[in-house]
Amino acid sequence: DGGITQSPKYLFRKEGQNVTLSCEQNLNHDAMYWYRQDPGQGLRLIYYSQIVNDFQNGDIAEGYSVSREKKESFPLTVTSAQKNPTAFYLCASSIWQISNQPQHFGDGTRLSIL
C-alpha cells in the first residue's frame, strides 16, 4: 500500500533535548512538507522540500531543522531552540508543480514536553 509513515506516534522530549521525527513515503512524490498543528488552529508550514538535497523555510521554521538526502525521507528535528514544541506534527507529500494534486498526509506525531 502506498502512503506516508510517520513515527513515532507519540514522543516525549526533555528540556534542552533535540528530537527527530521520522517521515517516509513510498508514493514516489517529489515534494514533502512538515506542518505543525496546535489545538483549535490550522496547519502551519514549518519546512518544505521540492527535490532531494533542497528545502525551503515555511512560515515557522525557527527552532526546527530538516534534511532531504533521499526522495522518500524527510526527517524533522525539533531543536532545544524551539521553546514551545508541544504540538501535533504532520508530514505530507505531493507531486511537485501540479496544482490540482493534493497533499497526502501521514497520521502525525504528537510531541510533548516532560
Next chain:
Amino acid sequence: DQQVKQNSPSLSVQEGRISILNCDYTNSMFDYFLWYKKYPAEGPTFLISISSIKDKNEDGRFTVFLNKSAKHLSLHIVPSQPGDSAVYFCAAHYTNAGKSTFGDGTTLTVKP
C-alpha cells in the same frame, strides 16, 4: 496576517440536511483551492478541489463553489451523513511558491 480564514469554528446540522462550510482568502495569487477532511488523531485526507478559473466543482455529495471577486469559497455537503462529522480544512495553493496555506478548520457535527 492570516491569508485563509474559516470564520466558523463549528457547525452542527441534522442528518439529511445540507452542510455549508465557508472559507475566505486574501491573496489573489492563489490558483487552486482544496478541502481536506480530518478525523481525530489522523492526518487530513483530500476531499475536493477547484481551480481559480472555475466557479464550481462537484463530486458526488460534495460541491465546492468559488466566488473569485469576493475571494470566497464554500463547500456544500448534500445530504449530510453522520460519517461526515470531522474537521474540515480549507487550503489555498499558490503554484509558483509550491505550497498551500491552510485555514483553522471547521468542526462539522452531523446529528442522526
